[in-house]
Amino acid sequence: MADDTAHLITSLQKGYLEATAELAVAEAELERLRVVETASIGAHALLADAEAAIARVREIHGRDDSNPHGPWCGTCTNVWPCATWRALGGEEPDRG
Ligand SMILES: [Zn+2]
Numbered sequence: 001m002a003d004d005t006a007h008l009i010t011s012l013q014k015g016y017l018e019a020t021a022e023l024a025v026a027e028a029e030l031e032r033l034r035v036v037e038t039a040s041i042g043a044h045a046l047l048a049d050a051e052a053a054i055a056r057v058r059e060i061h062g063r064d065d066s067n068p069h070g071p072w073c074g075t076c077t078n079v080w081p082c083a084t085w086r087a088l089g090g091e092e093p094d095r096g
Helices: 002-060 083-087
Strands: none
Touching: none
């Protein structure tokens, strides 16, 4: 009976240590995921800011067809698409 009790206590201690080790691993992984989530949120905010800035620049450097000699940029008055528009990798918007 005493041997059974001692064996049970040893088994419980071993289980406790294993569970504690697994908990530490899980907590470390959770912290890693929190860091990734925070970085992801920051990256999404930066992306949204960049996309908004590009949209503002595209709005300013739009095509102006008022010149009879051809389309011009409405802002920098270069032949359209102007260098700014091309630098943004802009394809011409649908004119339809
Ligand atoms: Zn322009």
